[in-house]
Amino acid sequence: MGVQTEASEAAPWISCPECRELVYSKRLARDLGVCPACGAYSRLDASQRVAQLVDAGSVVPFEPPVTVEDPIGFADSLPYRDRLRNARERTGADEAVTCVTASVTNHPVIVAVMDFRFLGGSLGVGVGERIVRACETALRTRTPLLLITASGGARMQEGAFALMQMAKTSQAMAELDEAGILTLSLVTNPTYGGVAASFATLTDVILAESGARIGFAGPRVIRQTIQQELPPGFQSAEFMQAKGFVDAVVPRPALRPVLGGLLGMVRPDGAPAATKATRLIRDPAELPERDPWEVVRLARHGDRPTTLDYVYQLLDDFQELKGDRLSGDCPAIVGGIGRLDGRPIVLIGHQKGHDTAERVSRNFGMALPEGYRKAARLMRLAEKLGLPVVTLVDTPGAHPGIEAEERGQAWAIAENLRLMSGLKVPIVSVITGEGGSGGALALATADRVLAFSNAVYSVISPEGCAAILWKDQAEAPRAAAALRLDARELLRHGIVDAVLPEPRGGAHENPAGAAETLRAALGATLPELTRLNPRELVERRRRRFRRYGIEDARNT
Incomplete structure (x- = not known):
């Protein structure tokens, strides 16, 4: 949903899909991909997310791991290997998640950011392995972990191997809990299925962009299954916050300072400042009798x-x-x-x-x-x-x-x-x-x-x-x-x-x-x-x- 910023490279003016207003592409970029007319959020790719949130010059990409590309030899109208190749050519990314070491307002962080353009941000072997390696790096270096999610769910073309990534990534998150490493997630639109039901929702703090859709089953599946109309705002970030599952819905321009503030909580800035002394009363005789x-x-x-x-x-x-x-x-x-x-x-x-x-x-x-x-x-x-x-x-x-x-x-x-x-x-x-x-x-x-x-x-x-x-x-x-x-x-x-x-x-x-x-x-x-x-x-x-x-x- 929202303005697609990819179009800004081809045309100086683009139409917002939500309100149909024409938006000047350079202004849209300055506004971090938020439509100035209606406030609709654009869907950002991994490189755009990283550029918006982390300190300039701080990014060090992870080496891509070697994983099994086509574990079950899947094919529908097209062999899965061809789908992977097409996705790589179209997006310029090697998988649906990019992992980097970086900093946010000078606070070190390991970042794993998902890209919905790559096969719907689906969770497969390649994504699961990259998330786990990000967790292992955070554990080894005792650095906070930030997950930025956008996914339609687990990758069907990898069968049960994709399903196993839910357990694999959840296990890695548990190790960070046991070690006392801060974990944060930024849930963006949409985050569904196996990603929502594993690492995306296991962090210490869950932030979300306004209007982001979050859940296990998508609204179309739910409607078809239960034959009922869904309540207004169902599965939106605001809806999920009211239900107790999201800590804060944060406007896109405020994300960087909010993340920086949270990351700073694990690195005290020197000794606590001296405070003006006050005399605590410890003897009841010093207190007057009152009605x-x-x-x-x-x-x-x-x-x-x-x-x-x-x-x-x-x-x-x-x-x-x-x-x-x-x-x-x-x-x-x-x-x-x-x-x-x-x-x-x-x-x-x-x-x-x-x-x-x-x-x-x-x-x-x-x-x-x-x-x-x-x-x-x-x-x-x-x-x-x-x-x-x-x-x-x-x-x-x-x-x-x-x-x-x-x-x-x-x-x-x-x-x-x-x-x-x-x-x-x-x-x-x-x-x-x-x-x-x-x-x-x-x-x-x-x-x-x-x-x-x-x-x-x-x-x-x-x-x-x-x-x-x-x-x-x-x-x-x-x-x-x-x-x-x-x-x-x-x-x-x-x-x-x-x-x-x-x-x-x-x-x-x-x-x-x-x-x-x-x-x-x-x-x-x-x-x-x-x-x-x-x-x-x-x-x-x-x-x-x-x-x-x-x-x-x-x-x-």
Whole structure:
């Protein structure tokens, strides 16, 4: 779909197949193959992709491997060997994938880019071998891998040999996971069949171009099989992102900086920058006694800084990552990779929003199971890459709806508790507002748990407690006092390790100051944890939670 840029070499003006507007070919080239009239994306060949995305002068092509050309002696109206020869003559490429060593914004990367012009970008022995060699080079040199896919599926003319390439390439991707090598994919239009069902969707981060079609079976096959009309946008990049399978749909002009930012997360730029010192409060006597209900109201204040407010103040090169790779993306939890004073981290947090529309769209910060599964996916990515995890907690609790129960809310929360208890990288959790029940704990099973001075953390909301025990929600202030949920009490009982000061009237009175306080607190806390080896981290974290209820947590 889209404008075919090959025509630009033959004619100064070409017609966009989508909107039928005439487009000046040189302008189309300047616009990276995007129609200026309707925004349709052209289908690029491998050399065009490489030229657009990597640093000039950095490309070193791989030597083409020797593979069996025609493993089953296939012929239809034309012998397969003749089809291969014709494809090579027409495209100037030797196969449907080109592999190079290169760099993107000065970050080294191994790139495998597919070319749909070559037999529909089909996956055969030659493609599979090249993808595996790209993986092996990435493994040997410990260099990130970038896959750029465009394919109609497996190559029929190679029979079961083509099918085996799905397992072969998936196995190579697994070895990169085991070695902790970052893998990225850019899914372009179309990516179907054996490619989509193997290496294209096994990467740590999946980016897609707008409108790219992604799936196992193509829409024509699906319609013929089930005899049903497909929903609007079915299998588009945007559709698949909403279903939890794509991290981000990125405009073509933004691809290079986004890829560069992600690649930079595996190569810290020197030591983390020094931050302004802040005094974390560790003695509950230093905190004034407050009316717990007043603190609850401040913790819930609509203008209180959200996770994304803190992200935009604290992190450089932040790339939000979406989806649980299973069923959907939950907007009540946001997360991604960014740099905190030069240190790459994974940050995950509840997102309530500020105005009514955003709060409704984000379920008031009450996550669905896919939100917790997304958080788990990002934590596993952090462990793979050796990055610390920071979580920001601000939720009334997990979403209490029918759909949440149908999709396994309890299972999702339990899995996060188990995962975090054994995660082999540092975890710092900060209660920034409300810490409600298991929905909060699912992001707060951490090495260090901090809280802002107007935050609350409890097994249940005051209203819920009052309704159950006093049979009257009006008794919520009384319940708030009984639950000992304010920062002073949390610190006294060792539920949190330290408290971050904020204005008595709340962090919303000085959001920039709250962000700097958080920056300083993380700057003081992360270094002491990153010095510990993974085994010691896990042992200490498990001891932390093991002791609750059998001894004074503050004195152990």
